[in-house]
Amino acid sequence: MRGLIAFGLLAVAAIAASVWLAEHPGLVVIDWLGWQLSTSVGIAVLALVVLLGLGILLYRIWQAVMGAPGRLSQSAKLRREHRGYEAVTRSFAAVASGDAEEAERWARKAGELLGDQPLARMVMAEAAEAGEDRVRAARHYRALLEAPETRLYALRGLTRLALEAGEQEAAQDFMRQAYDLKPDTPWVLDRLFQLSESSGDFAAAEKALKEARRRRAMTREEAKRKQAVLRQAKAQALAAEGKASEARRAASDALSDEPGLVPALALKARLERDAGDTRRAAATLEKGWARAPHPQLAALYRSLRADEDPLARVKRIEKLTAKHPGHPESEIALAEAYLEAKLFGEARRHLTAAKALGETPSQRGCRLMAEIEEREHADRAAAAEWLRKAEGAEPDATWICRQCGTQADDWSAHCPNCQAFDSLEWRSPRRVARTLPVAAAPAAGGATDAEVEVVEPELVPEPEAPKRAG
Structure with a gap:
């Protein structure tokens, strides 16, 4: 549209100039080296326009001839780059599909065509890693450290290689560099946490978690869950070292983040029992049962008074299971207590309520029924039948x-x-x-x-x- 308007304006200007020259005729005389040339103004203007057009045409021809080598070189370069990028694409596709040999072949081709470009280095590093040539992959990743735009990518690759080689300290060093470079990158914070917790540096791991939460790299729920598991791992390590009081505090911290974390509940209750504080251990287990009934918690609860009368134990188990009535684990815990007290009818009833004997019986339910048949009726055939059913029953959790x-x-x-x-x-x-x-x-x-x-x-x-x- 703009070109059409410009053409129209030029046409109007040309017509206006022609009309003006026609209304104002004149004579142009050129006297040069004894020659004299005279013509009208209109003819002179026309000649000038023609000469100007010829000059522009000759300049364009000269420019095209002189620029031809450069254009040919640029065209060849573009074709070379196109082939190089195609080789990069094929190499990355081979890496993704697991064809290390094909990835290596196209990576070498990309390196030949693109030279020392970062993209070529990237594909050669990926191909070398896919082919398990870690030395060459590390060399390419280190070269990529020099370019600011590929430094984080290179640090991630070097971290991966260090972990595969079992070089934990080197991996942590690379991740610290990555954190200094991009502290708000989710994978950097997550990997920092993983490296710290796996090496037993619980303080650094908690710091990484807090930083990830602060920078919104993970949700509050995810951070609390990871922190709970981390604190429980710390509690287990302290307990293994014989530091019972510190282990108990760490387990309590874990439960403050995840109140239903069964391993933390069990460890805290066991440490309280071993310290002679059975009342507190019972409170811990009862509180935990309300959230997460589990056979390990039931076993610990029974162990708090190992020499008590079976009927007294029934009463205690009833108190425990009342925290989560109707749950299968509650029903099985009651069935075990009633079986020990020789109240076989109640044991059967609770096993049925636990749905441990229905169309898909559980192995634990079948074993308990075998024990009931053996102890109540001394019926070994019936007990053997239940044990046979246990072989094809739902496996125990x-x-x-x-x-x-x-x-x-x-x-x-x-x-x-x-x-x-x-x-x-x-x-x-x-x-x-x-x-x-x-x-x-x-x-x-x-x-x-x-x-x-x-x-x-x-x-x-x-x-x-x-x-x-x-």
Whole structure:
């Protein structure tokens, strides 16, 4: 639109100039070196315009000829860069798909085409790491430290390599540099926390958590949960060193953040019991039962008075379970107490209320029923039948890592297999069905094979967290 307006204005100006020249005729005389040239003003103006146009045309031709080598060079450079970026894309795609050899091949190509550009260094570092060539990967990451725009990326890569090599102190040093560079980056704060807590530096870990919360890198609930687990890990470490009073305070701190943290409840109650303060231990367990009924808490509660009369124990267990009535663990705790007191009818009733004997009985429920049959009626056949049912029953709950599926007898802040933080949860192992060929009864057409489904309690690990996450 603007071009059309400009053309219109030029046309109007040209017409106006032509009209003015026609109304004011004149003569132009040029006398030069004995030659004399005379013409009208209009012709002179026209000649001047033509000469000016020819001059501009010749200048453009000269400019095009002189600039041709540069343009050809620039075009070649652009084509080279295009091929280099394509190689970068292919290398990153190969890294993501797990093809280390292909990633390395395209990374070398990118390096040849792009030279020492940071992007080429990045893809070569990623490809080297994918191919487990940590020395070369570290060399590329260190080169990337020089560029401000890739320094944080390089520190993250070097931290990862240091952790894989077991160099905890080096990893912490890289993360401190990353924190100085970008203190509000969520992954930096999270990794600082992980490194500090895994090395046993609980004070530094708590400081990292507070900083993450202050900078809104994690929610308040997430920060409180991590702090509770961290404090419980500290309490366990202190208890292992024989520092009972300090361990008890640390467990109390953990419970202030997460009142239903069963390992903290159990540790605090055990330390109070061992110190002779059974009244306080009972209060701790009763308060904890109201939030999180658990067999470990029930066992500790029974141990507070190991030599008491079975009927007196029933009364105490009734007091405990009244904090969370109707919960399966409450019903099973009552069933165990009534069984010990030889009140077999009540034991059966509470097992039924716990839904431990229904269509999907639990192994614990079946074992208790076997004991009831044995002690009440001395019926070994019935007891054996319940024990047989236990083999195919719902597996008992235990501590299981949600990251790798590893089963642990006791809780800890880290999975004993994959070392994931706060990954152990109390639940029943998943069950899988396996199909086994067996010989079927002979039919009219002869012997055939049949398939029988055998259901066994078995761990089914959940997908493992990406190795290089963070």
